[in-house]
Amino acid sequence: MSEPEDNWQDLIAVADLEPNDATPVDHGKRALAVFDTTDGITVSDARCPHAGADLCDGYFDGTHIECPLHQGLFDARTGAACAAPATRPLRMITSRVVDGMVQIRI
Numbered sequence: 754m755s756e757p758e759d760n761w762q763d764l765i766a767v768a769d770l771e772p773n774d775a776t777p778v779d780h781g782k783r784a785l786a787v788f789d790t791t792d793g794i795t796v797s798d799a800r801c802p803h804a805g806a807d808l809c810d811g812y813f814d815g816t817h818i819e820c821p822l823h824q825g826l827f828d829a830r831t832g833a834a835c836a837a838p839a840t841r842p843l844r845m846i847t848s849r850v851v852d853g854m855v856q857i858r859i
């Protein structure tokens with residue numbers, strides 16, 4: 754069953770992303786991270802689920818984001834926690850790209 758089109762909201766133009774990096778985007782009161790991964794664009798909460806650091810300040814290698822505070826590691830394509838002290842996954846936001854615009858499903 755597909756979702757109605759009005760559940761999708763524009764987030765940021767692909768042209769405005771940091772190429773091959775993590776771009777911070779505020780969506781209402783929510784801080785999001787948009788990752789330009791080697792496998793496509795993904796979106797997650799920007800706050801690290803370990804202790805809340807801003808993941809957009811971390812090191813991104815095209816697939817994984819390293820938290821700048823305690824160096825927890827996450828797969829930015831799936832949200833999986835890959836290295837301690839990160840144990841809980843990133844909260845990923847369903848996203849897509851339409852006509853050069855990153856959209857998220859609300």
Ligand code: FES
Nearest residue numbers: 801804820823825
């Ligand atoms: S705040 Fe990210 S690993 Fe601790």
